[in-house]
Amino acid sequence: MNSPIKLNQSRESPKAELLSELLIMPDGKIYAPNLTPEMAAVLSELNPDDESIKRRVITHVGAETKKLLPADWDESNPKL
Amino acid sequence: MDRLAVEQGSCHAGAGARVFSAQVEVSDELELIPTFAVALSGCDLRCAFCVTGAQSWNALAGEPLDLVALQARAERALGNGARSIMILGGEPTIHLPSALEIVSVLPEDARLVWKTNAYGSAQSRALLAGLFEVWLPDYKFGNDGCAQRLARVPNYTAVVRENLLWAAQESDLIVRHLLMPGHIDCCWRPVAEWLAATLPGVKVNLRRGFWPGWQAAQHAELRGLVSDAEADRAWSIARELELNLVE
Numbered sequence: 001m002n003s004p005i006k007l008n009q010s011r012e013s014p015k016a017e018l019l020s021e022l023l024i025m026p027d028g029k030i031y032a033p034n035l036t037p038e039m040a041a042v043l044s045e046l047n048p049d050d051e052s053i054k055r056r057v058i059t060h061v062g063a064e065t066k067k068l069l070p071a072d073w074d075e076s077n078p079k080l
Numbered sequence: 081m082d083r084l085a086v087e088q089g090s091c092h093a094g095a096g097a098r099v100f101s102a103q104v105e106v107s108d109e110l111e112l113i114p115t116f117a118v119a120l121s122g123c124d125l126r127c128a129f130c131v132t133g134a135q136s137w138n139a140l141a142g143e144p145l146d147l148v149a150l151q152a153r154a155e156r157a158l159g160n161g162a163r164s165i166m167i168l169g170g171e172p173t174i175h176l177p178s179a180l181e182i183v184s185v186l187p188e189d190a191r192l193v194w195k196t197n198a199y200g201s202a203q204s205r206a207l208l209a210g211l212f213e214v215w216l217p218d219y220k221f222g223n224d225g226c227a228q229r230l231a232r233v234p235n236y237t238a239v240v241r242e243n244l245l246w247a248a249q250e251s252d253l254i255v256r257h258l259l260m261p262g263h264i265d266c267c268w269r270p271v272a273e274w275l276a277a278t279l280p281g282v283k284v285n286l287r288r289g290f291w292p293g294w295q296a297a298q299h300a301e302l303r304g305l306v307s308d309a310e311a312d313r314a315w316s317i318a319r320e321l322e323l324n325l326v327e
Contacts, residue, residue, distance in 0.1 A: 018103050019101060019103065021131075023291045023293070025305070031289050031291050032107060033107060033131045033132075033289055034101065034103075034105055034107055034117070034132075035105055035106050035107035036103060036104060036105055036106065037104060037105075037106050037114055040106050040107075052327070055110060055327075056106040056107070056110075056113060057106075
């Protein structure tokens, strides 16, 4: 239980370019202290009802996406 | 301590900083994410439960700081939607010259976040004045006994409180507290009461992400997770004191 899973998200290089550590508890709780947007997206796919993770996915928008959002879009409290 | 003369202090850091992680992350406060988080190796605390203990206790972990590459990556992250750049550790204060160099190459309009254990000296914070939009300190322990036992540092409470008071005047301030099993009454409650009385309205992020990693097992009460009952009690304390909790 004390050894978090380290996920190297880079396939091209043995050296990790992005690193997320996950601790999956027996009751299904997942702890992720250094969550990348990519891993947040994966976790949200696994559990779409988790609002906390969902908010962390949708706050990650690229510059091009931002141009498409309404001018009054509140990034600190995004709502779909 | 003259590190140029190969002296080393309790953090064991040398003259140059090393980076063990630099990537966009979304696990921090919602108002800050996505953040381009630059983590410098080494720390002056020895928290038994440190989630990055291998890198935080070893100032030689990671790669040497490459300012040119880091600048390019930071600018790319901002261009892709990162809302802030966070400098953290370990503890970044132990690499103050390098931290200042990093700031010097970042875009002027970037929202900079200083994530710290708040155990730095008055001299170090004076050198950081005016550089960061947000200070993000961890207020980990509610008394000096727990700080000494779990992180091996003396005089913790006075140092941290002095720095928090300074940071509240200096920048936007978000105070974090990581709930620890068995430390609700001795650590969280005094922290919460002091914040409510001294810095009313300050943003507080009460975190439940404790896991019994690194050397936590050396302390019996840290061998498990925060129970639901403890978490409920912690949040009750926060509500009673009308803390301004943020996620």
